Amino acid sequence: MKYTSQNVLIISMNQLKKYGAIGGAVALVLCWPLAVGHIGQKVIEDGVAQLNNEGVTAEIVSYDRSYLSSVVETRYQVQDPILKEQLEVDGLPTELVVKSDISHGLMSLTANSVLKNFPDFPLLLKTVTQLNGNTEFELSLDSWSYQGSDDQTVSMSISPSVATGTATVLGQVSFQLNVPSVQLDFENGEQLVINQVSAKGEGKQENGFWLGEQSASMKQFSILDQNHDSLFDIDTIGYTFKSSLNAESDRIDTQHIFDMTQLTYPEALS
Incomplete structure (x- = not known):
């Protein structure tokens, strides 16, 4: 088969398109965890904001987002004066700080959350949050005992x-x-x-x-x-x-x- 300069040019252009498509796909795969992390942060921020009401306030203390994972700390405080006073009388906390270790997936965020200000309390919350905000959760408590003062x-x-x-x-x-x-x-x-x-x-x-x-x-x-x-x-x-x-x-x-x-x-x- 005889190749003309025009044939060679067409073949070269097709190869460039193929390499460009492959390069674009690779770039998309490499950038996707960053996009998931960004979208996930917005979902989490909106979710925490919706938890605020007259009795309890919720806020994000810190959000450290990296390429494949994030670490988030959120604070929840009891604002209702009657409930807050009763909790204090009973020696119970009126503020909880939750630390969440988040992994960025292709279409979801997986998080393991614990109580930072009560590290000995064996409570673990596992969540899988889709990018649309829908969440599956599992809250588990290990054997626990409490001895009063x-x-x-x-x-x-x-x-x-x-x-x-x-x-x-x-x-x-x-x-x-x-x-x-x-x-x-x-x-x-x-x-x-x-x-x-x-x-x-x-x-x-x-x-x-x-x-x-x-x-x-x-x-x-x-x-x-x-x-x-x-x-x-x-x-x-x-x-x-x-x-x-x-x-x-x-x-x-x-x-x-x-x-x-x-x-x-x-x-x-x-």
Whole structure:
């Protein structure tokens, strides 16, 4: 085959286009994590801003964004004066600082978040946030026990617990919660024992109202005396709450359902 100067020019142009396309694709791949990080920062900033209300303020303390990852710190403060005072009286925090280690994916951000100002509290929040803002989450608590001060003689222990769910940018939320056991020990030797707590729900918040359905159940609720004899027992209790907007009457319709298998109060029977 004989090549003319025109053929050679056409071949060279085609090769340049091919190399240009390959180079453009490589550049896009190399720049994409930066774009994801930038878009993700905007999503997170908007999400934190929406958490502000009359009772709680939320703000981003720092946002250190790099090529493939970011480190974010956010602060949440209780502003409601009555709630804040009660928390302080009970020795509970009114401010939380959350540190999040974020990885930039192709279409999402993966984050592991812990409480920076309470590093010994074994709480971990794992989230996967799409670039449109929709988020899947898993909140896990490892075995934890709390011993009060000299003035607060109640001690508490919680078994490993987990909550999972999703939250969309439109405000739609679904969740599931499982707490195997909680035990409170009082100074006089009495105990409060709670077993198999579970909850689930799905709905959204509109104009300060929760629209949807949520339910909670508890297998056992017991109060024991110093000799571990029962003072009060509830066996399997449940609660369901439903609410919906009635557009015709412009009102919120709600329904509350309680059910209980058995309640035992030995002292009342004696």
